[in-house]
Amino acid sequence: MYEDDPGFPPQVNMPVPHPVPHLDTHPFPTAIAGNAPQPDSAGPGTEAFRYWVAADSLSRAGQTWGPLVPTGTQWHPQVGRALTAHLNAGDDLNAFYDRRGVWFFRHTVAGVTVATCESNEIVEHETGHAILDALRPQLFDTASAEAADLHEAFGDISALLSSLQLESLRTAVLAETQGDLERSSRISRMAEQLGWAIRQSHPNMVDPDCLRNMSNSFFYRDPVLLDPGGPASMLSSEPHSFSRVFSGAFLKIVAGIFRQQDLQDQAGLAFAAEMAGQLLVDTVVAAPVVSAYYAQVAGHMITADQRRNGGTYGPSLRSAFIRHGILSLEAATSLTEQEMTRRSAAIADMAPGGDDAQGLTAVTIQGATYGITQPLTLSAPS
Ligand SMILES: [Zn+2]
Numbered sequence: 001m002y003e004d005d006p007g008f009p010p011q012v013n014m015p016v017p018h019p020v021p022h023l024d025t026h027p028f029p030t031a032i033a034g035n036a037p038q039p040d041s042a043g044p045g046t047e048a049f050r051y052w053v054a055a056d057s058l059s060r061a062g063q064t065w066g067p068l069v070p071t072g073t074q075w076h077p078q079v080g081r082a083l084t085a086h087l088n089a090g091d092d093l094n095a096f097y098d099r100r101g102v103w104f105f106r107h108t109v110a111g112v113t114v115a116t117c118e119s120n121e122i123v124e125h126e127t128g129h130a131i132l133d134a135l136r137p138q139l140f141d142t143a144s145a146e147a148a149d150l151h152e153a154f155g156d157i158s159a160l161l162s163s164l165q166l167e168s169l170r171t172a173v174l175a176e177t178q179g180d181l182e183r184s185s186r187i188s189r190m191a192e193q194l195g196w197a198i199r200q201s202h203p204n205m206v207d208p209d210c211l212r213n214m215s216n217s218f219f220y221r222d223p224v225l226l227d228p229g230g231p232a233s234m235l236s237s238e239p240h241s242f243s244r245v246f247s248g249a250f251l252k253i254v255a256g257i258f259r260q261q262d263l264q265d266q267a268g269l270a271f272a273a274e275m276a277g278q279l280l281v282d283t284v285v286a287a288p289v290v291s292a293y294y295a296q297v298a299g300h301m302i303t304a305d306q307r308r309n310g311g312t313y314g315p316s317l318r319s320a321f322i323r324h325g326i327l328s329l330e331a332a333t334s335l336t337e338q339e340m341t342r343r344s345a346a347i348a349d350m351a352p353g354g355d356d357a358q359g360l361t362a363v364t365i366q367g368a369t370y371g372i373t374q375p376l377t378l379s380a381p382s
Contacts, residue, residue: 128158
């Protein structure tokens with residue numbers, strides 16, 4: 001299988017052998033619709049190869065997040081016992097999660113069939129949506145820009161952390177970045193092949209060398225004030241675009257925790273990735289869903305580190321959030337002891353899941369503004 005993505009033509013990645021993955025594992029059992037082909041039967045571009053890349057990625061995402069989530073975490077009730085992947089859902093350059101499963105499309109561009117299930121990063125991104133939905137269902141369809149944006153960031157973070165599960169990729173990325181994980185690398189560049197395919201018809205909609213890059217310097221602006229769309233080089237309020245503010249900070253957090261390790265080796269990088277993921281899990285379960293959600297998440301991550309590590313990684317967290325404008329310098333330095341204690345108690349009490357609208361407020365708006373005859377009722381953040 002591939003380790004992270006097919007790569008963009010002609011710079012395709014080399015497939016590597018992996019053990020046959022197990023899908024039906026606790027706490028995130030997955031399944032693939034249809035019959036399982038024989039492993040080892042074929043190479044890239046065949047259905048059997050696509051099946052086993054998808055299976056490996058589903059399994060790796062589950063193994064990445066499984067040890068980090070609170071006891072009792074399970075898929076959203078509408079998903080059922082196992083999350084089912086549909087590998088050929090139609091002709092499109094797309095993939096998505098809904099509460100019936102994860103759906104992967106394919107489309108032929110310039111003679112290359114781009115099947116999104118053949119990219120580990122895309123499969124791990126969509127599985128990330130399902131895992132965040134299991135932890136915090138309130139984020140799934142809240143009428144809030146920053147909740148949708150965090151969902152997209154969490155998807156890319158899921159791909160990043162799943163890549164960093166592999167010792168071979170940890171070693172490769174340390175060589176590629178010369179130990180500075182903030183740099184653009186194979187693991188910061190998301191979905192190179194899908195990015196290439198979209199670029200053939202929409203050259204400015206994606207990055208020049210991938211779909212999105214977590215190695216970026218996008219600075220927080222209130223998304224409500226941004227354009228609803230635009231070229232990839234600019235920040236817009238479109239959720240995938242705005243997600244880069246948070247995912248960019250997260251890459252810097254992994255890089256910062258890594259720099260704080262005694263040994264700057266692949267084992268130190270494995271620890272940094274796991275710790276950053278753990279602090280994010282602690283946070284998303286406990287942080288209230290408010291309109292300024294990015295800042296809320298940032299404050300809780302600093303508290304989660306205080307609680308778990310006595311604040312060891314506070315400097316890395318503060319620096320990353322300040323550099324992306326998610327926290328102001330004042331806010332990052334003025335989290336009071338009392339506020340930390342209050343947030344820490346919320347993290348200690350955290351329980352995953354809960355009612356879809358828990359903590360949210362029902363708001364009714366007139367449909368006429370949008371050409372609809374009836375009023376619309378939305379779940380709004382506090
Ligand atoms: Zn997504």
